[in-house]
Amino acid sequence: MRFFVFLALAVFAFAQTPDETAWQIIDHGLHDTNPLKRNQAVLALSLLRPQARPVSLLEEAIDDKDAGVREAACATLGVMQSRASIPRLRMALSDAVPEVIFAAAQSLYSMHDPAGREVITAVLLGEQSDASGFMSGSIRSMKLKLHDPKGLLLIGVKEGAGLAGPFGMGVPVAEGLLKDNQASGKTVAALLLATDRSPDTLAALKSALADKNWTVRVAAARAIATRDATALYPDVAKLLDDKREEVQFAAAASVIRLKQVPPARPKAKTGSTKSPTVK
Numbered sequence: 001m002r003f004f005v006f007l008a009l010a011v012f013a014f015a016q017t018p019d020e021t022a023w024q025i026i027d028h029g030l031h032d033t034n035p036l037k038r039n040q041a042v043l044a045l046s047l048l049r050p051q052a053r054p055v056s057l058l059e060e061a062i063d064d065k066d067a068g069v070r071e072a073a074c075a076t077l078g079v080m081q082s083r084a085s086i087p088r089l090r091m092a093l094s095d096a097v098p099e100v101i102f103a104a105a106q107s108l109y110s111m112h113d114p115a116g117r118e119v120i121t122a123v124l125l126g127e128q129s130d131a132s133g134f135m136s137g138s139i140r141s142m143k144l145k146l147h148d149p150k151g152l153l154l155i156g157v158k159e160g161a162g163l164a165g166p167f168g169m170g171v172p173v174a175e176g177l178l179k180d181n182q183a184s185g186k187t188v189a190a191l192l193l194a195t196d197r198s199p200d201t202l203a204a205l206k207s208a209l210a211d212k213n214w215t216v217r218v219a220a221a222r223a224i225a226t227r228d229a230t231a232l233y234p235d236v237a238k239l240l241d242d243k244r245e246e247v248q249f250a251a252a253a254s255v256i257r258l259k260q261v262p263p264a265r266p267k268a269k270t271g272s273t274k275s276p277t278v279k
Contacts, residue, residue, distance in 0.1 A: 022252035035066035078107025190219030225254035
């Protein structure tokens, strides 16, 4: 009897589409007992467009018992530019943890909501509580990054991309990858290529999906999805059963992103109907 149960489960798993497997990976991550895994799953969602399902999951994560997960959820909604979540992010401004408040304020500010500016201004004026040492911790972190080449890259990225995240990756995602002791120059290169549209770089990213370094595989999977390179959907889907959970989360979000319908481009304004004069 047990054999037939296992056989049925195997057949069911085999019958699943990559999209279904991807959502299953994300869902398991969001409900894992380990807050670090919940955090990784939340940050993986930063790759997706602000559609109902991922937005709903992130708004639920704002109520997580772990402050790190709540902070990541607030930041991810900002990276996603989920304007529908502005009311929920405003509620997060009353969180007991300053880091969560600041993440919510940053996201609101990036979406031009005045509540975000008010909180950030209050921090600058010293009116906002920083009981857990957020500001002093940030200053210490900045001093360390001044002696770290990968940290310098992130500083440049933040300056260039503002609060929306580096190259479509999301600042927390890039920081998490580059802080890992396995991160290499290839990891940085994959992050940088997320906005490059040339065929040569796409071929390089495809090759990087099989790199032995897991941080490179994560960066490559996310870069491919950021470029909406749907031709490489099957290649990214192969990473759904990667031995590293971090890669599984990245691949899952990438697979979902590559199937999301991109927003319609605004129609070009029609000018005069007169034909241009040829000189």
